Every structure is written in C-alpha cells, then in structure tokens.
Amino acid sequence: MKSPHVLAVPFPAQGHVKPLMKLCRQIAKRGIKVTFVNIQSIHEKIVAADKNTSVDNNNEEDNIILVSIPDGRSPEDDPNDTIKLLETLRHSMPGFVADLIEEINGSNPDQRISCLIADVTMAWIFETAEKMGAVPVAFSPASAAAIALVLHTPELLEQGYLDTNGTVTKGDIVSLSENVPAWTKNELAWSAPGDLQTQKIFFDCSVRIPETVNQAKWLLSNTCYEIEPSACDLSPNLLSIGPLLESQNPKSPSNSCSFHPEDESCLAWLDNKPPESVVYVSFGSLAVFSQQQLDELAFGLENSGRAFLWVVRSDLANGSRAVYPDGFLDRVGEVGKIVEWAPQERVLSHTSTACFVSHCGWNSTVEGVGNGVPFLCWPYFSDQYHNQSYICDKWEIGLRIEPGENGIRSADEIKGKIDKMFCDDRLKKNAVKMKEVCAKSVGEEGSSYNNLETFIDHLMK
Structure with missing residues (x-):
C-alpha cells in the first residue's frame, strides 16, 4: 500500500530551517514520513550543535530523516557570501534534488515523494517537484504581512509605488491595507539604506517569488489568522498554521535544528x-x-x-x-x-x-x-x-x-x-491575552489547527 512521503527544503538560514522543522514534526506526528533536506554546510552545523543527532541520522523513530545535498560551491567561494550561495543554488540544487527524489523513489516505490514543501525563497524548485510527480507546497516562515508585501511587488511596481531598485517613489510609506501597519520607505524587507546595489539584489530576489509561489498548491504560513487577519486576507491561497511552537511537540525525539549548541x-x-x-x-x-x-x-x-x-x-x-x-x-x-x-x-x-x-x-x-x-x-x-x-x-x-x-x-x-x-502592567496583560489567542488557534478546532488538518488530510489522499 502506498503512503505519503514529504520532502522539505528550507532556505539555508537558522530562522528558516527551524520553523520548517517544526512544521515537519507536526506532519510526522500524523504518521507521514518526512525527508528533511539541508545543504551540506548547514547539515554539518546542525549535527555539530546537537549531541542527539548522528551523522547518518538513521533514527526513524519520529518519521523524520535528515539528509544533505552538496552546496554546489567551489573551494574558492567565500562561505559567508549568502548572495553568491543563492545564485549557485538556483543552478545546482534542482539537479541534486531530482537525483535525491529519484533515489528515494527507487529504493521504496511504496513511499515515493508525493509532496515537496519548500521555503518561499526556494520556490524555484517547484518545477523540479512537478517533473518528479510531487505536489509543490510553499512555506513562509515570516509574517503574513511580509509575504503579502512580496506577493504584491509586481502590482506596486506596475502602479509606480516602487522603482526597479525597490525604492519607494510615491510618498514615504507603502500600505497594503488600513488594518496592516504601513511600511516606511527604509524599512521594507529588502531595504539596505545607503547600499543600493545590495538592496537591488534582495529586491530582485523578492520580485521573482510571486511567480514561483503561484505554482504552489498551498501557501502555508507560520502565523495565526487572529493576530493578523487583514494580512492573511491579502494572500487568497494562504493557510495560517501557526504559531509553530516546540511546546506542541514536547516529547519529540527530533533535534531542534539549531545551528549553535544550546546552553541549558x-x-x-x-x-x-x-x-x-x-x-x-x-x-x-x-x-x-x-x-x-x-x-x-x-x-x-x-x-x-x-x-x-x-x-x-x-x-x-x-x-x-x-x-x-x-x-x-x-x-x-x-x-x-x-x-x-x-x-x-x-x-x-x-x-x-x-x-x-x-x-x-x-x-x-x-x-x-x-x-x-x-x-x-x-x-x-x-x-x-x-x-x-x-x-x-x-x-x-x-x-x-x-x-x-x-x-x-x-x-x-x-x-x-x-x-x-x-x-507598565498593561503590556503584560495584553501579552497574556495574545498568548490565549494563539493557544486557542492551535488548539483543537482552532483556526490554525483546522488549517493544518485540512493540509494533512490532503497529503493522506
């Protein structure tokens, strides 16, 4: 009998790897196998930081296997040059991922890769997913507002609110909805005040995201509807499934995917x-x-x-x-x-x-x-x-x-x-109210809980 098998591909940074792993734990908890793919340099950091992780990582107790693929860099490349790494990955990763899927599918035909979840910044991998028969799913580790801004960049460009460098050209702010805080001109996700060259590189990466994310069957977001309803409504195919917290998986044997050893x-x-x-x-x-x-x-x-x-x-x-x-x-x-x-x-x-x-x-x-x-x-x-x-x-x-x-x-x-x-007691009281809102959302029959169940039901079909 065939069973679902998810391949997860994060962006190679701590703030992206960790929330995708939390999502994968939720998926694995429902009995679905997950293969979590990091580039080699990131895989080595995680293994070095966590004493519970073996290099081979053959412990399948929690349905998650960590694997690595080559970075695609040459020995002369600066390991700290993120922009160069991303350009390299755009060219090298599709082939490495296709080879990995082929290897997995060949070794166990009853557990073929049926779904590929990729970080929104890595959504160019979806073309490979579809060629290999896997359903493409996008994951956004940022706020619903942040992904809405990125998805609306083509319109903002067309309407003249932004120029091709990502600089605000009309007024001092960008506003998508009166109920979502506006972005000031130097505080956009790609802003690099005083360094237009770097800003353009980041903006060009952002502009490419809408087209690739639109290929996805789902866009999963690490937020809950109740804390940013208007922002969630700005992206019609967005499913809020957060906040993804470790407290949801207290007994999980998986490592934390931290790049640094945690001092307990x-x-x-x-x-x-x-x-x-x-x-x-x-x-x-x-x-x-x-x-x-x-x-x-x-x-x-x-x-x-x-x-x-x-x-x-x-x-x-x-x-x-x-x-x-x-x-x-x-x-x-x-x-x-x-x-x-x-x-x-x-x-x-x-x-x-x-x-x-x-x-x-x-x-x-x-x-x-x-x-x-x-x-x-x-x-x-x-x-x-x-x-x-x-x-x-x-x-x-x-x-x-x-x-x-x-x-x-x-x-x-x-x-x-x-x-x-x-x-100021007011700040603490408001924070406690927000905690209750989030707990209700991820709790049984809450909005994030129901959205995650909808997605997992789809995986099981």
Whole structure:
C-alpha cells in the first residue's frame, strides 16, 4: 500500500530551517514520513550543535530523516557570501534534488515523494517537484504581512509605488491595507539604506517569488489568522498554521535544528530567580554590534539593577568575540547570566522571565507572543521593523528601544525602557491575552489547527 512521503527544503538560514522543522514534526506526528533536506554546510552545523543527532541520522523513530545535498560551491567561494550561495543554488540544487527524489523513489516505490514543501525563497524548485510527480507546497516562515508585501511587488511596481531598485517613489510609506501597519520607505524587507546595489539584489530576489509561489498548491504560513487577519486576507491561497511552537511537540525525539549548541545551564539559573524578574536579551543568529553599542547595552543592563539573561554569540561583536567593559562581569556577578546560545522557547516559557529584548525576527516574535512575554524592540534589518510595528502599535505588547542621532542605543535609553516595562502592567496583560489567542488557534478546532488538518488530510489522499 502506498503512503505519503514529504520532502522539505528550507532556505539555508537558522530562522528558516527551524520553523520548517517544526512544521515537519507536526506532519510526522500524523504518521507521514518526512525527508528533511539541508545543504551540506548547514547539515554539518546542525549535527555539530546537537549531541542527539548522528551523522547518518538513521533514527526513524519520529518519521523524520535528515539528509544533505552538496552546496554546489567551489573551494574558492567565500562561505559567508549568502548572495553568491543563492545564485549557485538556483543552478545546482534542482539537479541534486531530482537525483535525491529519484533515489528515494527507487529504493521504496511504496513511499515515493508525493509532496515537496519548500521555503518561499526556494520556490524555484517547484518545477523540479512537478517533473518528479510531487505536489509543490510553499512555506513562509515570516509574517503574513511580509509575504503579502512580496506577493504584491509586481502590482506596486506596475502602479509606480516602487522603482526597479525597490525604492519607494510615491510618498514615504507603502500600505497594503488600513488594518496592516504601513511600511516606511527604509524599512521594507529588502531595504539596505545607503547600499543600493545590495538592496537591488534582495529586491530582485523578492520580485521573482510571486511567480514561483503561484505554482504552489498551498501557501502555508507560520502565523495565526487572529493576530493578523487583514494580512492573511491579502494572500487568497494562504493557510495560517501557526504559531509553530516546540511546546506542541514536547516529547519529540527530533533535534531542534539549531545551528549553535544550546546552553541549558541558564534554565537552572532561571529556576533560582523570582517570578517575572529576569530580562531576557537575544538578537537572533545574524545581528552584529559595534563595540560601542555592546558597551552601551552592557551598561544599560547593569544600571537597570534587574537580573538578566543575555545571549552573546561568539560573533556578535562585529563578527568577533565580545569584549565587555572593565569589571562588568565581576560587578554583575549572579545578577547576570551570559550564554552563547539559549534554548529560547524554554526560556520564554519560564516563570522567571519578565520581558524579551529582541531583534523582532518573526520566529522570536511568535515565540514571545505564544508564551505571553512582552517585548523591548531592537530591530536589525529586513522584516524586523514591520514586526516591531505589530508588537508596539497593533498588539501593544512592547516598547521601542530608540537609537540616538548617531544610531547608537544609549545605556540610559536601555535602562529607561527596562524600567518602564516593569512599571507598565498593561503590556503584560495584553501579552497574556495574545498568548490565549494563539493557544486557542492551535488548539483543537482552532483556526490554525483546522488549517493544518485540512493540509494533512490532503497529503493522506
């Protein structure tokens, strides 16, 4: 008897791999086999970061197998050049994926690849999927608003709101609906103020997405209808199935697909702190700071007098290891805990966590919202500015940490916003309401639950 088999292909970045894996766990939980495909360099990071993952990854206990395909790069290529990697993948990946599907289909004809789920930025792989007899499905790890903006770029270009570089040409904002926060001219997903060449490359990638995504049978989005109804309505074939949270799969033996080893010592540290007393600080996997900005943040946290858990990646300080102000570590002592990477959702769900100083990436946003944690917003680039607008203006569950005229967020500004957060019960109350909305949506018979069931029923046919 033939059974469904899903092939999942994420964009090669932490914020894209992780939510697609969460979706795949939900699919696998229903007894459907999933083969999860990373390029070799990403596969190696995940294996190195998680002690529970073997190189072969032949543990099929949870119906998910991790496999890798070549990056397609030559030894001379810069491994950190994402733009070059994407161009290389557009040419090399279709052949590698076709070979992989052929190999899988040949080894077990009763479990042929019946569906290919790809990140919206990798949707050019759908042509290969259809040639191999697999139903193409697009997955958006960003907000419904972010994907709506991308899908509407052809119209915005045609109507003259944007030029071919992705620059706003009419007014200072782009608005798709009065109920969705507008985008300011320098805060579009592809914006790179002062670097028009890079902006055009990102914009050209965005412009190509609508055509390929329209080939998909479904567009699955890591959001729930109740938190962005108007944005969901802007994309007619969008199915909101989120927020995808680890708490939905508490017993899953799968690894977290983290690129960094998670330091769980922070959980025991949190256990010894009073309820809602700790400021959690994390800027995701890509943001980098100048030494001056890092110093201001350190002083802001210290001067707040609050307990803090701070995630400092080894490359956070302009790509190199952080240097703290003289005597900082001695002065903060047990009041502060610094780790290179944290099990974020377990931190956010911990009773001691009071608020989240965040770059406002969509994964962090829905993880904070799903756990009822208010935000102090510090966006870095791309869609993070629009997510900040949702958090502060639409949902009213956070405050902006504002940069000064020199672009630096000062210690006084950081301390002031932390103080304000602990004085404003309204933010916490609103955050708890949002948590309840999300829980209802993913709970039995909720909108996201029903949408996911619709999709899985289709896979089973």
